Amino acid sequence: MNDAAIQLQDLEIAYRVRGVDRRVLRGVSFEIGQGESYGLVGESGCGKTTAAFAIMRYLPRNAKTLNGSIRLNGEDMLGMSGAHVRRLHATTLSMVYQNPASALNPSIRVGPQLTEVFQLLGVEKDEALHQSEAMLHKVQISDPTRVMRRYPHQLSGGMQQRVVIAMALAKNPTLLILDEPTTGLDATVEAEVLDLIAALRQEFGTSVLFISHNLAVIAKMCERVGVLYAGRLVEQGPAQEVFHDPRHPYTVGLLRSIPRGGVRKDEAALDTIPGFLPRLGATLPGCVFEPRCGLAKEICREQEPDLIPLGNGHASRCHFHDRAQDLPRVAPARLPATHVPKGKPLLEVVNGSKTFKQEGQELQALVDVSVVVRPGEVLGLVGESGSGKTTLARLLLGLTSPDEGATLFMDGEELAGKVEKRSKEQVRSLQIVFQNPDGALNRRHSVRRIVGRALYKLLGLKGRSKEARATELAESVRFDQALLGAKPAQLSGGLKQRVAIARAFAGDPRIVLCDEPTSALDVSVQAAILNLLVELQTQKGVSYVFISHDLGVVRYISDRIAVMYLGRLQEVGDAATVFGGPHHPYTEALLSAVPTLEGEERTRIRLEGEIPSAANPPSGCVFHTRCPRFLGEICVQEEPPLAEVEPGHLMRCHIPVEDLRRLQAEASRAAQAKTTT
Amino acid sequence: MTTIDEQAAPIAIPIRPDETKVERHERLHLLVRSPTFLLGCILAGIWVICAIFGYLIAPHDPVAPDILSKFEPPSGEHLFGTDKLGQDVLSRVIVGARAVLVVAPLATIIGTVLGTTIGLVTGYYRGFVDEAVMRLVDAILAVPLIITALVAITALTSVGQSSSKIPLILVIGFVFTPIIAKTVRAAVLGEAQLEYVQAARLRNERGPYVMFAEILPNVTGPIIVEFTVRLGYAIFTVATLAFLGFAADPSVPDWGQDISAHYQSISAGYWWPVLFPSLAIATLIIGINLIADAIAQLYER
Numbered sequence: 004m005n006d007a008a009i010q011l012q013d014l015e016i017a018y019r020v021r022g023v024d025r026r027v028l029r030g031v032s033f034e035i036g037q038g039e040s041y042g043l044v045g046e047s048g049c050g051k052t053t054a055a056f057a058i059m060r061y062l063p064r065n066a067k068t069l070n071g072s073i074r075l076n077g078e079d080m081l082g083m084s085g086a087h088v089r090r091l092h093a094t095t096l097s098m099v100y101q102n103p104a105s106a107l108n109p110s111i112r113v114g115p116q117l118t119e120v121f122q123l124l125g126v127e128k129d130e131a132l133h134q135s136e137a138m139l140h141k142v143q144i145s146d147p148t149r150v151m152r153r154y155p156h157q158l159s160g161g162m163q164q165r166v167v168i169a170m171a172l173a174k175n176p177t178l179l180i181l182d183e184p185t186t187g188l189d190a191t192v193e194a195e196v197l198d199l200i201a202a203l204r205q206e207f208g209t210s211v212l213f214i215s216h217n218l219a220v221i222a223k224m225c226e227r228v229g230v231l232y233a234g235r236l237v238e239q240g241p242a243q244e245v246f247h248d249p250r251h252p253y254t255v256g257l258l259r260s261i262p263r264g265g266v267r268k269d270e271a272a273l274d275t276i277p278g279f280l281p282r283l284g285a286t287l288p289g290c291v292f293e294p295r296c297g298l299a300k301e302i303c304r305e306q307e308p309d310l311i312p313l314g315n316g317h318a319s320r321c322h323f324h325d326r327a328q329d330l331p332r333v334a335p336a337r338l339p340a341t342h343v344p345k346g347k348p349l350l351e352v353v354n355g356s357k358t359f360k361q362e363g364q365e366l367q368a369l370v371d372v373s374v375v376v377r378p379g380e381v382l383g384l385v386g387e388s389g390s391g392k393t394t395l396a397r398l399l400l401g402l403t404s405p406d407e408g409a410t411l412f413m414d415g416e417e418l419a420g421k422v423e424k425r426s427k428e429q430v431r432s433l434q435i436v437f438q439n440p441d442g443a444l445n446r447r448h449s450v451r452r453i454v455g456r457a458l459y460k461l462l463g464l465k466g467r468s469k470e471a472r473a474t475e476l477a478e479s480v481r482f483d484q485a486l487l488g489a490k491p492a493q494l495s496g497g498l499k500q501r502v503a504i505a506r507a508f509a510g511d512p513r514i515v516l517c518d519e520p521t522s523a524l525d526v527s528v529q530a531a532i533l534n535l536l537v538e539l540q541t542q543k544g545v546s547y548v549f550i551s552h553d554l555g556v557v558r559y560i561s562d563r564i565a566v567m568y569l570g571r572l573q574e575v576g577d578a579a580t581v582f583g584g585p586h587h588p589y590t591e592a593l594l595s596a597v598p599t600l601e602g603e604e605r606t607r608i609r610l611e612g613e614i615p616s617a618a619n620p621p622s623g624c625v626f627h628t629r630c631p632r633f634l635g636e637i638c639v640q641e642e643p644p645l646a647e648v649e650p651g652h653l654m655r656c657h658i659p660v661e662d663l664r665r666l667q668a669e670a671s672r673a674a675q676a677k678t679t680t
Numbered sequence: 681m682t683t684i685d686e687q688a689a690p691i692a693i694p695i696r697p698d699e700t701k702v703e704r705h706e707r708l709h710l711l712v713r714s715p716t717f718l719l720g721c722i723l724a725g726i727w728v729i730c731a732i733f734g735y736l737i738a739p740h741d742p743v744a745p746d747i748l749s750k751f752e753p754p755s756g757e758h759l760f761g762t763d764k765l766g767q768d769v770l771s772r773v774i775v776g777a778r779a780v781l782v783v784a785p786l787a788t789i790i791g792t793v794l795g796t797t798i799g800l801v802t803g804y805y806r807g808f809v810d811e812a813v814m815r816l817v818d819a820i821l822a823v824p825l826i827i828t829a830l831v832a833i834t835a836l837t838s839v840g841q842s843s844s845k846i847p848l849i850l851v852i853g854f855v856f857t858p859i860i861a862k863t864v865r866a867a868v869l870g871e872a873q874l875e876y877v878q879a880a881r882l883r884n885e886r887g888p889y890v891m892f893a894e895i896l897p898n899v900t901g902p903i904i905v906e907f908t909v910r911l912g913y914a915i916f917t918v919a920t921l922a923f924l925g926f927a928a929d930p931s932v933p934d935w936g937q938d939i940s941a942h943y944q945s946i947s948a949g950y951w952w953p954v955l956f957p958s959l960a961i962a963t964l965i966i967g968i969n970l971i972a973d974a975i976a977q978l979y980e981r
Contacts, residue, residue: 021706447897
């Protein structure tokens with residue numbers, strides 16, 4: 004095919020790390036047709052970004068191309084001179100990075116940065132200004148003139164990414180590379196940016212290489228998809244076909260790891276992929292996935308399979324591609340049933356507020372939040388960034404003390420605001436699993452010391468009994484005892500998180516706060532950690548307060564859900580009720596923003612505008628500035644109370660619940676009609 | 681419980697062999713192969729050997745005056761010539777290494793220990809103590825270091841016995857404390873933000889444990905770099921003080937003291953009693969700085 008926009012042939016790239024060449028791409032071949040959108044998925048460390056940088060010729064200095072070729076519109080890119088590559092960057096190649104804040108120059112206003120792109124193409128200055136404004140209009144920035152006068156840091160993340168996309172598309176490139184363009188953004192903003200990219204692609208007819216670890220995003224955005232594992236393309240084909248009829252055990256494993264279609268912990272357990280990604284540059288004589296594959300046979304160890312064509316452009320690099328979907332499960336199909344013993348509230352916050360002072364301004368991170376946690380339940384905490392989820396968690400833990408007027412209770416007894424003032428028993432009862440295990444574990448301490456110290460301080464255990472309990476704990480979080488002497492740096496992300504969980508459980512806590520415990524992990528590892536958390540909960544009868552921006556994960560694990568916006572609770576209720584509806588308009592918007600693998604078009608509610616600043620919250624209902632079901636003056640004037648609209652279902656909205664139910668049912672019918680036609 | 685076993689087996693495969701050990705090994709390998717480090721070690725090593733075995737290596741008695749052969753230019757008999765008392769310059773340079781290499785490292789160690797402690801306390805507790813101590817540190821740093829040292833040493837020696845190593849070591853150590861405290865504090869500020877420090881609070885750890893057992897091991901990199909850099913400065917300070925008449929022990933050969941005793945003779949053409957001790961100071965400091973650079977580079981990677 005000569006009409007390919009970009010063609011990679013047997014690309015092999017190595018990085019020189021501490022004096023040794025380590026292969027990151029082991030012969031990757033794929034091509035993207037004119038106007039086609041191609042997705043590259045895989046867990047971190049598989050070589051996705053290296054492939055993108057290789058196409059851009061942006062590889063770091065320690066990288067070496069060992070073999071293969073890259074052809075852009077039929078032209079060999081690897082042999083090109085630096086000047087030629089720069090010309091291509093100015094005219095035909097564009098890239099959008101994960102972090103828009105560092106892709107824009109912080110000391111130059113948006114206007115000059117954008118017009119420069121046009122001027123490089125030879126457009127006159129005035130004309131370039133005009134075209135820049137038009138371009139910003141195209142990326143749905145409503146007030147381009149004003150935005151052009153701003154510095155990048157004065158824009159929100161979503162706006163920054165729009166500007167970057169505008170710059171990338173300004174030259175009408177042949178190929179646009181998007182490297183995790185929405186990973187750092189909130190779900191509602193992500194939805195908008197993805198829609199925008201899809202619409203612009205239609206308009207410009209650009210070929211797109213879309214890199215993401217999020218399978219659902221790829222399913223939504225791409226026509227064809229390539230699955231990368233350890234620098235090898237293990238499966239390739241039309242996106243819908245790959246995701247619905249996967250033919251490589253790795254793809255099968257990935258798909259089984261994601262909580263999909265509103266599945267809950269008591270319905271089915273997630274599956275995981277055992278073992279770890281091979282070390283960077285390890286020699287793998289056979290199939291790259293063989294050490295982790297449940298279907299592996301003798302032949303897999305000895306002979307690397309070719310990319311076997313399966314028709315319709317679908318191909319799999321597996322000797323047993325026809326049996327891939329019979330991959331034996333690693334995790335049990337069902338987890339032991341959880342039953343929620345409704346009891347007296349275990350932990351309670353009444354009127355919890357927290358105001359931070361920042362440069363003379365008062366920032367209300369938390370406003371009048373009252374929540375209870377009952378024994379043995381999982382309370383999911385949902386909301387965009389800046390909604391106050393983490394502040395609430397820190398307040399419960401006593402790491403941040405609340406404003407005057409707030410009271411905390413544990414077992415009906417008042418709980419001090421500062422952890423240092425709480426009794427040993429109270430401290431022991433409330434523990435946390437942090438988001439990032441790298442920061443949460445002391446990298447100079449061994450696992451044995453990390454867990455042992457918690458046992459000593461919280462339970463007063465010493466010597467042999469401490470050692471015995473540490474071993475027991477390690478076992479209960481599935482942590483190999485042989486690794487107890489290891490330091491965190493020697494462990495993979497999933498193992499580190501297991502250590503953090505073991506530490507949290509060391510003092511036999513009654514409530515464990517989980518602050519995005521899986522968002523720093525790859526999906527297969529995330530599944531294993533979620534399963535472990537569910538299992539520990541049933542075994543030990545603890546309660547969780549589970550914070551996550553991933554609604555699929557929250558839905559999977561939570562019994563009750565609390566939705567937060569700008570530091571205020573908007574909706575509280577049983578998981579089934581909150582997800583089943585009627586929803587608060589904000590919850591409705593959050594739900595419709597999440598892309599699904601099934602590709603079903605749900606009621607699409609777009610949130611407009613930015614999350615307001617907590618220093619200057621909107622009057623009345625704080626959500627009224629973005630509310631898709633805005634009623635009128637009352638929403639601006641008066642803050643609705645958090646009222647019980649159904650038994651156990653609280654909502655902060657002026658719209659009567661029956662109206663919400665009717666409106667949302669109508670919207671969903673309309674969306675269904677649209678998908679069927 | 682069968683479910684647990686099913687899941688346990690595959691997860692327990694430790695595919696990652698001792699990543700840190702491999703890394704440390706590769707790091708050390710890199711350090712040993714770095715030409716900067718090697719050159720630094722050779723330069724500094726020569727002087728360390730001189731400091732330890734000086735009297736054995738020296739070709740002549742470094743303190744034996746020979747009035748008949750004073751200011752003899754470098755020759756086969758006296759490679760570096762003789763000074764105004766007819767003492768062999770080469771022997772004095774070799775033996776003189778000890779005066780510097782005892783005082784400077786000890787002073788640097790004192791400065792590092794004190795500075796690290798202050799840095800940990802201010803960086804971890806922040807608040808009022810931090811403000812107060814840091815303003816004091818800024819005030820001390822605003823005055824040229826050597827003047828602070830001179831004033832302190834005059835005060836100390838006038839009270840106690842003169843010509844002792846102890847006051848010199850203490851003074852240089854104290855003078856270096858503020859700057860080391862600043863470096864350590866900056867590193868601690870970053871570390872204290874990490875969640876493992878909060879995790880420690882959530883099990884009722886006391887401040888000293890958090891500072892010394894949790895944070896300190898994670899800031900050793902910058903401390904080691906700072907130590908080597910300060911060592912270079914300490915050598916320079918010791919030599920300067922000796923030049924100004926505050927040698928640790930005036931009766932023992934000392935580079936700074938020898939330069940001070942002869943610099944006026946340069947105009948008479950007797951350059952050798954000044955040049956060789958100066959070169960000795962320069963090579964030792966360059967050696968130490970090369971080592972410091974190599975170590976700093978290693979931590980930057």
